Amino acid sequence: MDFDLSEEQSLLKDSVEKLILQNYDFEQRKKYLKTSEGFSPDLWARYAEMGLLGLPFAEADGGFGGGAVETMIVMEAFGRGLVLEPYFATVVLAGGLLRHAASPAQRAELIPAIAAGTLRLAFAHAERQARYDLADVTTRARESAGVWRVSGEKSLVLAGEHADRLIVSARVSGAQRAHEGIGLFLVDAKAPGVSRRGYALQDATRAAEISLSDTQAIPLGVPGEAFPVIARVVDEAIAALCAEAVGVMAAMHEVTLDYLRTRKQFGRAIGQFQVLQHRAVDMLVAIEQARSMAMFATMMAGEADATERRRAMAAAKIQIGRSGHKVGQEAIQLHGGIGMTMEYKVGHYFKRMTMIELLFGDADHHLAELAAAGGLIAV
Incomplete structure (x- = not known):
């Protein structure tokens, strides 16, 4: 098997490493930590200009058609720089959910905004009792008159403190740890019923505890089939x-x-x-x-x-x-x-x-x- 990078992948590697080398020495990182967001909004805009924020999305959805290898190249460079920007939370996690679950209309609305750097997302899934069990979800979603509403508590939501929208996992049916009955829902982070408590993790990145109380939500994919x-x-x-x-x-x-x-x-x-x-x-x-x-x-x-x-x-x-x-x-x-x-x-x-x-x-x-x-x- 050939593990050599293609010419385009090599160019991506060189450009990302150069960007991090020039903008992410240890002293600069300390300055980024002191901003209100805990990272550099200017660098987030640079990532958008370079196409990094749209990298793994299909060209038809407004992205650049990259794949797992391109993501690997970016993430390794970000690891070297101890990058603080919410690339993993927005592009890899939430972006992955959009790629695999969202409707064409939802992808057309959200992915170009992510690629442009104007929309940040966070995946609100983990709950305090769940440990590493992905199916352990107690947050509930119910539908009434064609409107979905979500109620529950989410923990350790990476980059959730300053996200514009949340993708929330919630149970529409089934037992607490059942694989069946879990749905994904798009929630405006400033919608009525949403409260967020942000905090720094031990590595200085940011996370949040999020509470949802009868919050209006839009389904991603088929509710109940998201696991x-x-x-x-x-x-x-x-x-x-x-x-x-x-x-x-x-x-x-x-x-x-x-x-x-x-x-x-x-x-x-x-x-x-x-x-x-x-x-x-x-x-x-x-x-x-x-x-x-x-x-x-x-x-x-x-x-x-x-x-x-x-x-x-x-x-x-x-x-x-x-x-x-x-x-x-x-x-x-x-x-x-x-x-x-x-x-x-x-x-x-x-x-x-x-x-x-x-x-x-x-x-x-x-x-x-x-x-x-x-x-x-x-x-």
């Missing part, structure tokens, strides 16, 4: 997170190597000590293992067989979690005391890596799922 779409979009999101994690780990490794070359002890650079060289090599091996699995997840993101796709994502998430722990812990330890300070960037990379591992299931959760499924390759 396969949610599961598919989460699998695609996991592939994107794996790519971001590779960027995070690669940056941690580079920062650590620079420190080993410059930090002196006993009259010479500590990178000259063989035991530290071995540990740096171990970091590189862990990164390459993660990179291989991230590429595997990217190739499997479009797999139509949900069982095979789920196996692949579970295996990738396991390796990403293990490699992330290895690389992050080594980076912190090899930096010594400075690695624990808020003023130095390596600790911020480790925090983001920790968040990535926990999103949509940590390594232990996916290991249990993969074991229950009979392993990566069913026998």
Whole structure:
């Protein structure tokens, strides 16, 4: 199998990496964090100008016709820069739901606005009791006189604090953890009955707790048949997170190597000590293992067989979690005391890596799922 990038993909990679290199050093990132949104609106506009916000959407819907590989390229570059803008929440998560569930009229209305940078979306799905169970939904939707209304509580809504609209999962029928009976609904974030409480996560990105009380909503797709779409979009999101994690780990490794070359002890650079060289090599091996699995997840993101796709994502998430722990812990330890300070960037990379591992299931959760499924390759 040929894993080389096409000419267009190589150009995309170069342009995104150049943008991040010029606009996302650690000091600039601190300034973005101090804005009211917690990210840079100017850079969000730049992403729109470059076509990044419309990248994974079909050209017929107002996008640029990219796929999982293009998303992988962008997410890895964003991981290197510790990017704060809600690309993952709006384009990957909510955008994935639009691609797979929205009607042609809804896509025609929403996707061009996303591509232009004038519309930000968030996926309000997780609930406090659900842990990693995607089907555990207690939020309810009911229809009366042709109008749908949603009531319930949503937790850890990524970028939900400043989203213009929300895509909310709600149960129209069935038991609390049943796969059947879940619908997706589009809600104006400022509609009557919506309240939001925003907060910073440990990696400085933003999330929100959202309450909905008899809030008017518009269905995406057929109410009650949304679970396969949610599961598919989460699998695609996991592939994107794996790519971001590779960027995070690669940056941690580079920062650590620079420190080993410059930090002196006993009259010479500590990178000259063989035991530290071995540990740096171990970091590189862990990164390459993660990179291989991230590429595997990217190739499997479009797999139509949900069982095979789920196996692949579970295996990738396991390796990403293990490699992330290895690389992050080594980076912190090899930096010594400075690695624990808020003023130095390596600790911020480790925090983001920790968040990535926990999103949509940590390594232990996916290991249990993969074991229950009979392993990566069913026998």
